[in-house]
Amino acid sequence: MTSGLFSKFNRVGAWVLLLFLVTPALIAIPVSLTPKRFLSMPKGELSLRHFQKLFTSEEWLSSFFQSGVIAVSTSLLATFLGTLCAIGLWRVSSKYSELMRAFLLLPLIIPQIISAMAFYRLWIPLGLLDSYAGLILAHTILAAPMVLITVSASLATFDPKLEQASKNLGASNWTTMRLVILPSIKPGVFAGALFAFILSWDEIVVTLFISKYTVYTLPRRMWNGIRENTDPTVAAAAVVLIAITLIAFVIFSIMSRRNDKSEAP
Amino acid sequence: MQAFTRHIHPGWLIIAPLMLMVIALYLGPILNILWLSVTDPEPGLSNYAKLAESDALIRIVWTTVRICIITTMFSVTLGYSIAYAMVHCHQRQKNYMLTLLLVSFWISILVRTFSWLMLLGRKGLVNGTLENIGLIAEPIAFMRNELGVLIGMVHYMIPYAVLPLLVSMQSLDTRVMDASRNLGASSTQTFWRIYLPLTLPGLVASTLLVFILSLGFYVTPAVLGGGKVLMVAEYISVQLLVTLKWGTAAMLAAIMLTGVLAMLWIMSRFMKLSTVFGGAAR
Numbered sequence: 001m002t003s004g005l006f007s008k009f010n011r012v013g014a015w016v017l018l019l020f021l022v023t024p025a026l027i028a029i030p031v032s033l034t035p036k037r038f039l040s041m042p043k044g045e046l047s048l049r050h051f052q053k054l055f056t057s058e059e060w061l062s063s064f065f066q067s068g069v070i071a072v073s074t075s076l077l078a079t080f081l082g083t084l085c086a087i088g089l090w091r092v093s094s095k096y097s098e099l100m101r102a103f104l105l106l107p108l109i110i111p112q113i114i115s116a117m118a119f120y121r122l123w124i125p126l127g128l129l130d131s132y133a134g135l136i137l138a139h140t141i142l143a144a145p146m147v148l149i150t151v152s153a154s155l156a157t158f159d160p161k162l163e164q165a166s167k168n169l170g171a172s173n174w175t176t177m178r179l180v181i182l183p184s185i186k187p188g189v190f191a192g193a194l195f196a197f198i199l200s201w202d203e204i205v206v207t208l209f210i211s212k213y214t215v216y217t218l219p220r221r222m223w224n225g226i227r228e229n230t231d232p233t234v235a236a237a238a239v240v241l242i243a244i245t246l247i248a249f250v251i252f253s254i255m256s257r258r259n260d261k262s263e264a265p
Numbered sequence: 266m267q268a269f270t271r272h273i274h275p276g277w278l279i280i281a282p283l284m285l286m287v288i289a290l291y292l293g294p295i296l297n298i299l300w301l302s303v304t305d306p307e308p309g310l311s312n313y314a315k316l317a318e319s320d321a322l323i324r325i326v327w328t329t330v331r332i333c334i335i336t337t338m339f340s341v342t343l344g345y346s347i348a349y350a351m352v353h354c355h356q357r358q359k360n361y362m363l364t365l366l367l368v369s370f371w372i373s374i375l376v377r378t379f380s381w382l383m384l385l386g387r388k389g390l391v392n393g394t395l396e397n398i399g400l401i402a403e404p405i406a407f408m409r410n411e412l413g414v415l416i417g418m419v420h421y422m423i424p425y426a427v428l429p430l431l432v433s434m435q436s437l438d439t440r441v442m443d444a445s446r447n448l449g450a451s452s453t454q455t456f457w458r459i460y461l462p463l464t465l466p467g468l469v470a471s472t473l474l475v476f477i478l479s480l481g482f483y484v485t486p487a488v489l490g491g492g493k494v495l496m497v498a499e500y501i502s503v504q505l506l507v508t509l510k511w512g513t514a515a516m517l518a519a520i521m522l523t524g525v526l527a528m529l530w531i532m533s534r535f536m537k538l539s540t541v542f543g544g545a546a547r
Contacts, residue, residue, distance in 0.1 A: 004452050006452070006453070006456075007350075007353055010346055010349060010350050011350040011353075011354060013346055013350070014346055014347045014349075014350030014351070014362065015350075015362075017343055017346065017347055017423070018347065018362055018365040018366060018369075019365070020420070021365065021366065021369035021420065021423060021424065022365050022368055022369045022372075024377065024380045024381060024384055024420065025369075025372050025376055025377055025380045026380075027380045027383050027384055027390060028376060028379060028380055028383070031383055039383065041390065041393075081282055081283040081286065082283065084279040084280075084282065084283070085279065085280050085282070085283040085284070087276075087279060088276040088277060088278070088279040088280035088281075089276070089280055090276075091274065091275075091276035092274045092276035092277060092280070094274070097276070097280070100280065100284065102533075103287075104283065104284065104287060106287075106291075107287065107291055109477060109525070109529065110295075110481075110522065110525060111477070111478075111480055111481020111482075111498065111521060111522075111525060112481055112483065113481045113483050113497075113498040113501055113502065113518075113521075114295065114298075114481060114518050114521060114522055115291070116502075117294075117298055117501065117505065117514065117515075117518055118291060118294035118295045118297075118298060119290075119291075119294065120505065121294045121297055121298060121511075122290060122293065122294040122297075137286075137290060138290075140286075141286065141287055141290060141291050144283055144287075148283075173275075198371065202373045202374065202375070204374070204375060204484060205483045205484065205498075208502070209502070209505070209506070219373070219375055222375045222376075222379070223375060223484075226375065226378060226379050226382065226488055227488070229382065234379060235379070235383075238373075238375075238376045238379050238380070241372075241373050241375075241376050242372060242373075242376060245368070245371050245372050245373065246368070248371070249367065249368055249371055253364075
């Protein structure tokens with residue numbers, strides 16, 4: 001279509017909207033630099049005391065550590081289970097496997113509050129409330145669909161003839177999987193692992209229900225800080241989170257660009 | 266074993282671990298909750314009857330539905346505009362736009378909610394600026410009311426609205442629009458009569474996706490509503506964590522779940538579900 005007045009107007013509008021999406025989050029940066037003891041915009045003087053507090057406070061550091069442990073474990077477990085499952089669904093590819101795929105995607109779309117209820121309900125009798133295992137299992141179930149999606153997308157471009165060739169040349173199922181299938185779906189597996197990590201690292205609704213004292217993740221501590229709405233350490237934590245998001249995003253972009261290049265004919 | 270593998274594809278063996286885990290640890294308790302909605306505190310439909318009797322409950326459900334509808338309308342309209350601009354500009358500009366969209370998509374919900382808290386409060390940056398330039402004398406109440414919840418939710422949902430629309434617009438055959446122009450239609454006519462109907466599947470998918478996600482939204486309404494705007498998700502959490510009443514909460518969850526599954530079913534008629542989420546994952 002020719003680019004008319006409407007199109008140009010709309011493009012300007014779209015840029016304004018996109019800036020509206022990103023900029024509000026940046027307000028955490030000035031607030032985190034305030035020299036005052038309460039949440040405020042700094043006037044003139046800047047101070048790093050809230051960052052200092054963030055990185056010396058035992059509570060915040062333990063939350064960083066706990067969130068890290070839970071997110072890494074979730075990412076590994078979800079990637080392992082999700083990748084196996086995606087390959088299985090791809091191999092079977094029947095009416096039933098498509099139904100199963102739709103079923104396994106449900107945790108991603110069912111409202112989180114309902115998932116939280118479900119885990120809370122079952123974790124009580126299983127004694128998993130407020131434990132690492134409980135959080136990792138719950139987050140894995142929520143994150144595995146992500147891996148399923150990214151790995152399935154990679155598998156969709158994989159040539160099944162390569163698998164047949166490998167088998168004809170005498171490789172076992174396991175060897176074929178390890179040496180032929182896995183290397184060619186690597187981008188999907190890595191993307192899935194990254195998404196699973198972020199999902200767990202950020203998860204708050206389910207965490208609010210199934211953790212209490214022993215496990216106090218970073219989102220949980222931020223949630224508390226936001227509800228109390230006084231301590232500027234929350235702003236410093238928010239800045240650290242934004243920085244981590246941006247780093248993860250850059251890694252992801254570089255990775256996918258490299259893949260695009262290697263895939264291009 | 267031979268007979269077994271003849272009937273069941275060996276692929277199911279590696280599907281099984283995740284499948285069994287989701288069935289046992291997720292589907293199980295969800296079914297249990299549905300069961301609770303008709304058995305707790307006593308067997309029967311008493312929980313569902315509350316929906317007709319209790320004014321407070323009706324108000325909560327109505328608030329939720331109303332906020333979700335308004336959020337969806339704004340997010341999808343604004344999302345359509347963004348997606349349209351992205352499809353109709355140069356690759357380079359499109360990449361920049363996509364970067365901004367994905368960065369906002371990736372920034373933690375807690376960080377964004379915290380930012381809105383700083384911006385919209387009585388002494389927040391927005392009110393402060395408006396007062397300084399003399400536009401307003403009294404601070405505007407952006408928070409602890411539906412306006413604040415709507416701002417926060419629309420801001421969160423826009424990227425979700427854009428992604429299915431983008432998938433749908435990118436797969437259009439642009440020659441159809443050229444044909445329409447060649448046959449004498451104006452660009453406005455072409456947009457309303459050709460372009461919009463052709464992107465309808467994406468529009469439906471995007472609308473339902475945003476509506477579903479809004480329904481169970483917890484964080485933003487709880488913080489920006491400040492206890493004044495009670496939505497279903499927050500009500501459920503209070504019922505379970507404070508008053509320990511499973512019956513009513515289970516009933517609300519059952520209704521929400523039925524609604525979500527019905528909408529998913531409609532959505533699957535218009536678009537392959539994995540494409541919608543696949544778009545979201547990229």
